Amino acid sequence: MKRARVVLALAVVFATGVVDAQSTFRGDAAHAGTYPGEGPRQFHRVKWKFPTGDRIVSSPVYANGTIYFGGDDGNVYAVDAADGRQRWKRSTGGPVAATPAVADGVVYVGSYDGKFYALDARTGALRWRIATGGERRFEAKGLHGMQPKNQTIADPFDVYLSSPVLGGGSVYFGSGDGSVYAVDAATGELKWRFATGDVVHASPAYADGTVFVGSWDSYFYAIDAVSGKEKWRFHGGEDPVIHNQVGFQSSPAVVDGIVYTGCRDSNLYAIDAVTGKERWRYNNKGSWVVGSPAVTQGKVIFGTSDSSLYLVVDAVTGKEIARQQGKAYVFASPSVAGNTVYVGVLNGTLEARDLDTGNLLWEYYTEASMRNDGWVLTADRRFNGPLLFWSNWREVPIVATVRQFSVGSIFSSPLIVDGVVYFGSTDGNLYALE
Amino acid sequence: MHQTIIALLLCVPMLAHGAGNSQEGRWEGQVAIPGNEVHVVIDLARDKAGIWTGSIIMPGLGVKGVPLANLAVNEGDIAFDIGDRFRSPDQAPTAFTAHLTAPGAMTGEMRQSGNVAKLQLTKTSSAQVESAPRSTAVGRDLAGRWIGEFELGGYPRHVTIALENHAGAAATARFVIVGKQTNDIPVDLVTEDGNFLRVESLANHIAFEGRYDKASGELRGVVDLGFAEVPLVLRRSGGRTS
Numbered sequence: 057m058k059r060a061r062v063v064l065a066l067a068v069v070f071a072t073g074v075v076d077a078q079s080t081f082r083g084d085a086a087h088a089g090t091y092p093g094e095g096p097r098q099f100h101r102v103k104w105k106f107p108t109g110d111r112i113v114s115s116p117v118y119a120n121g122t123i124y125f126g127g128d129d130g131n132v133y134a135v136d137a138a139d140g141r142q143r144w145k146r147s148t149g150g151p152v153a154a155t156p157a158v159a160d161g162v163v164y165v166g167s168y169d170g171k172f173y174a175l176d177a178r179t180g181a182l183r184w185r186i187a188t189g190g191e192r193r194f195e196a197k198g199l200h201g202m203q204p205k206n207q208t209i210a211d212p213f214d215v216y217l218s219s220p221v222l223g224g225g226s227v228y229f230g231s232g233d234g235s236v237y238a239v240d241a242a243t244g245e246l247k248w249r250f251a252t253g254d255v256v257h258a259s260p261a262y263a264d265g266t267v268f269v270g271s272w273d274s275y276f277y278a279i280d281a282v283s284g285k286e287k288w289r290f291h292g293g294e295d296p297v298i299h300n301q302v303g304f305q306s307s308p309a310v311v312d313g314i315v316y317t318g319c320r321d322s323n324l325y326a327i328d329a330v331t332g333k334e335r336w337r338y339n340n341k342g343s344w345v346v347g348s349p350a351v352t353q354g355k356v357i358f359g360t361s362d363s364s365l366y367l368v369v370d371a372v373t374g375k376e377i378a379r380q381q382g383k384a385y386v387f388a389s390p391s392v393a394g395n396t397v398y399v400g401v402l403n404g405t406l407e408a409r410d411l412d413t414g415n416l417l418w419e420y421y422t423e424a425s426m427r428n429d430g431w432v433l434t435a436d437r438r439f440n441g442p443l444l445f446w447s448n449w450r451e452v453p454i455v456a457t458v459r460q461f462s463v464g465s466i467f468s469s470p471l472i473v474d475g476v477v478y479f480g481s482t483d484g485n486l487y488a489l490e
Numbered sequence: 491m492h493q494t495i496i497a498l499l500l501c502v503p504m505l506a507h508g509a510g511n512s513q514e515g516r517w518e519g520q521v522a523i524p525g526n527e528v529h530v531v532i533d534l535a536r537d538k539a540g541i542w543t544g545s546i547i548m549p550g551l552g553v554k555g556v557p558l559a560n561l562a563v564n565e566g567d568i569a570f571d572i573g574d575r576f577r578s579p580d581q582a583p584t585a586f587t588a589h590l591t592a593p594g595a596m597t598g599e600m601r602q603s604g605n606v607a608k609l610q611l612t613k614t615s616s617a618q619v620e621s622a623p624r625s626t627a628v629g630r631d632l633a634g635r636w637i638g639e640f641e642l643g644g645y646p647r648h649v650t651i652a653l654e655n656h657a658g659a660a661a662t663a664r665f666v667i668v669g670k671q672t673n674d675i676p677v678d679l680v681t682e683d684g685n686f687l688r689v690e691s692l693a694n695h696i697a698f699e700g701r702y703d704k705a706s707g708e709l710r711g712v713v714d715l716g717f718a719e720v721p722l723v724l725r726r727s728g729g730r731t732s
Contacts (some may be wrong), residue, residue, distance in 0.1 A: 107518075107531045107547045109554030129552045141618055145555070149714070182684035429527065484529070484549025 078118040078473055081155035081219035082348055082389060085262040087309040089350030089357075091472040095393035096408065096490055099418040103476055103488040104140030108133065110151070112480025113215050113467035115389075119158040119177060123471070123478055125486060126152025132165055132175060133486075137473065140488060144180035148173060150191070154217035155259070155469075157227065159241065164220045164227050167191075172220075172229060172237070174244060184244030189233030191217070194255045194272045196299035200453045212457040213346075214305065215387070215467055216257050218269075223262035224281055228269075230256025236269055236277070238284055248284025252277065259307040259348070261315070263329065268315050270304020276317060276325070278332060288332030293321025307348040307389070309356075314371070316356050318345025324358055324367075326374060336374030340365070347389035347469070350397065355411070357397055359386025366390075366399065366407075366414050378414040382407070383438045387465075388479075393472035400466025400479055403437050406489065408477075422464030424483030432463045512590060513563050516618060519611035521600045530600075530609070532558075532586075534568065535617035545620040546572060555620030559583070566590040568598075574693045578603040625660035625680040628653050631702055632687055633661070636709055636724035645669055649713065649722060651689055651698060653680065663689045665698065667713075687711075698722065 082089045109129030116125040122143060123135045128151035134143040149169030156165035162183055163175040170190040174183040193214040198205035218230030227241045232255050238247040253273030260269035266287060270276040274294050278287040295301040306318030314335060315327040324345050326335040343360035350357040354371045364385055368378040384403035391398050395411045404425025408417040425433070434440045444459050445452050464483035471478040477489045513534050521528040531547040544558035558570040567590075571583035581603045588598025594613040599606050635652045652664040661682075665675040679690040687709065690697040700711020700722070709724040 107529075107549055107554075109547060109552045110550060127554070129554050131554060142555075142620065149719075182686050184684065185686070423529075427527075484547075 078471065079158040080117060080221060081115055081157065081259050082261075082307065082309065082350075082469065083391075085221050085223050086311060087221075087259070087261040087307055087348055088311050088352065089309060089348060089389055089391050089469070090352045091391060091393040093393060093472070094475060095396045095398060095472040095477055096475055097396055097417055099408070099420055100490055102420075103490045105423075105488070106133075106135050106140045106142070106486040108484050108486070110484055111461055111482035112484065112486060113153045113482070114480060115155040115219075115469040116471045116478040116480065116486060117156055117158055118471055118473045118478075122177070123486070123488075124156045124158055124163055124177070125468075125480060126154055126156060126165055126167070127480075127484075128153060129484075130167070130169075132156065132163065132173065132180070134163070134177070134180060135486065137476070137478075137488075140486075146173070146175055146180040146182075152217075153215060154229075155219035157220045157222055159222050162241070164222070164229075164241070166217050166220065166229055166231070168217065170232075172239070174227075174241070186239060186244050186246065188231040188237065189235060191232035192255065193232065194257070194299075194303060198298050200300050201298045202453060209454075212454045213387075214255065214257060216259075216305070218257050219259035219307070221260050221262045221267075223267075224265070226281065228260045228262060228267050228281070230258060230260060230269055230271075232257065234271070234273070236260060236267065236279060238267070238281070250277070250279050250284050250286070254303070258304050258317075261308045261310045263310040266329070268308045268310055268317075268329070270306065270308065270317055270319070272303035272305070274302050274304075274321075276304055276308070276315075276319075276327065278315075278329070290325070290327050290332050290334070292319045292325070293323070295321070301342070305344070305346050309349050309351045311351040311371070316349045316351055316371075318347060318349060318358060320344045320346070322360075324349060324356070324369070324374075326356075326371070338367070338369050338374050338376075340367075346387045347399075350390045350392045352392050353411070357390045357392065357411075359388070359390060359399055359401075361385040361387065364401075366409065368411075368414055378412070380409070380414040380416070383436070384433075385439075387467050389469040391470040391472060398470040398472065398477050398479075400468055400470065400481075402460055402465040402467070403433055403439065404464035404466060404481065404483070405437065406466055406470065406477070406479060406487070420487075420489055422466065422481040422483050422487070423485065424462060424464030424481070427463075429462050430459060432459050512566075512593065513568055513596075514617055515613045516615045517596065517611040518614045519596075519609065522608040522610075523600075523605075524607075530611075532611065533617040533619045534558075534561075534563065535619045543619055544570065544617075551576075557620075557622040568596070576602050623679055623681070625662070626682055627655050627659075628661045628680065628682045628687060629702075631704070632682065632709070635727045637727040638709075638722050638724040640713060640720045640722045642669075642715075642718070642720060649698070649724065650727075651724060653687075653689075665689055665691065665696075667696075698724075700724065 108127040114126035131145040148167035151168045166172045193210040220229040236250040252271035255272040267279040276290040303320045308317040322340045324338040343363040364382040366380040388400035404422040461482040464481040468480035517532045534544040542563040561570040571585040576584045584602040588596040596611040598609045647669040678692040695716035700709040
């Protein structure tokens with residue numbers, strides 16, 4: 057009887073651990089980006105695809121046989137993981153460009169309508185909802201060198217909303233109003249609000265009673281999870297002229313007392329979680345690190361934008377272990393299952409790579425990527441510069457993003473459950489591959 | 491030989507039945523709008539009463555699970571419209587027609603604001619028709635007449651919402667906004683979801699959403715006018731209707 061109880065207890069602990077590691081952006085509260093079990097080392101087939109009304113930049117999460125994600129069509133979706141059939145959808149007043157978190161039968165997610173929702177995980181019914189100070193994109197005059205340089209322009213590459221993380225009975229998330237919020241997960245009551253100097257669209261990580269998150273004000277913050285008081289702040293790079301090399305769009309991963317975060321200043325930083333002191337930085341020579349790094353087995357895995365690199369560095373020293381030249385920008389965060397890394401690319405390709413070498417194992421092209429409307433891609437699947445970046449008005453970052461999205465770009469971070477890889481695409485489909 | 495003939499004869503009714511259901515399923519394809527080919531997913535099925543029902547998805551255009559209106563399915567042909575989606579003023583609803591050209595293939599047209607584009611569809615799987623959102627009954631605390639006021643553009647607007655429950659059915663509502671003129675807004679949906687009441691006019695993109703505060707007896711929320719969201723507090727006026 058005693059032995060049976062121990063087995064039962066272990067089973068419960070194990071089961072809970074599995075659910076926790078798949079029900080939040082990047083797997084769990086620390087955002088390590090690792091998933092239990094193995095993912096496919098070879099591509100066999102599309103298990104199912106689920107079409108929505110607009111692009112998907114949200115990442116899917118899993119709880120109790122259901123996949124949850126947000127759509128830019130304004131809906132939060134619950135889809136049966138087995139057959140891809142819709143269980144429910146719940147409309148919000150704007151694109152749901154954040155990844156939901158699921159805990160204790162409740163789905164938590166924010167929307168571009170400036171509200172944060174708690175929904176019943178089984179039915180989608182509203183449990184509570186609170187309004188933030190309102191959403192907005194990062195913006196600046198002369199942004200990325202666009203004209204007219206005296207006009208404030210919203211950043212078309214600010215595609216994500218902050219995804220929530222749960223810890224100690226609270227749900228934490230950032231907002232376009234520049235604040236980080238702590239809200240009672242059960243009631244929706246505001247516990248505290250921490251003001252930064254600009255948009256917070258990175259997703260906070262939670263570890264050891266501390267909330268870690270970066271802001272577009274060029275600072276990365278460690279905040280006491282209970283009091284909302286600042287523990288330390290770390291200063292990233294600044295770019296007062298064209299505002300291109302500034303801001304923490306990347307979400308952090310916290311592993312073994314070190315915070316790993318990308319930055320638009322083109323660095324990947326390793327920061328001591330207790331002191332806020334820099335351990336090391338890996339510079340990418342002007343290329344943004346937008347995605348959240350995956351951290352496993354002493355390795356940090358991440359992708360870059362313009363240089364289109366897939367990189368693996370040592371978690372302790374920051375020394376390069378592996379480098380692979382990709383074909384297009386990487387905004388999505390890599391996800392690890394077993395010895396395989398899955399990462400989405402903005403040319404509409406999902407790549408599976410070997411964890412140790414970074415070698416490409418297989419790749420899958422989204423439907424829109426295969427169509428290649430307007431020849432946005434070259435025949436070898438790189439971005440087709442002359443057609444992609446054509447604009448007399450130097451509105452390249454705006455028109456080019458619209459063109460980029462037309463090829464089913466993958467901003468979504470892959471979720472791996474029971475050997476199936478789930479991810480969203482700007483072609484409006486949520487894909488399940490095995 | 492004899493057995494083969496019997497088997498073939500047995501198959502005839504099955505084939506005939508299959509033909510009758512040949513439009514049932516999930517159809518995917520493209521609408522060839524010049525310079526902007528649009529992907530479309532159409533689900534068609536019969537409900538329990540044998541009546542055809544369907545919904546449509548148009549990725550990139552914000553259309554997900556919109557019910558097919560005026561759906562007609564005849565021998566090899568389908569026709570429907572999508573109500574007020576993409577409907578220009580003084581124009582007919584956006585409409586689709588298609589006919590079977592081969593097993594699992596349809597071609598046809600989409601018409602919107604006087605424009606016509608070719609439609610090509612292929613059957614890909616079984617239907618996943620999405621049910622339209624339905625009104626719910628409302629709590630006893632909410633039934634009755636509520637009044638309030640908000641200001642927009644320097645002018646006051648008086649709001650009246652009258653909620654009525656019906657035995658064994660969903661609630662209905664009358665939603666009137668009086669500014670420079672009286673707007674009796676047609677209500678499509680009344681839902682009580684969690685602690686929230688939502689009264690919505692889908693065609694007009696106008697809604698009231700609020701939460702009942704027992705202590706004050708007020709309905710506190712916002713009126714969403716599509717282009718703006720304005721705070722609105724409603725207070726009970728007169729008796730309850732149920």
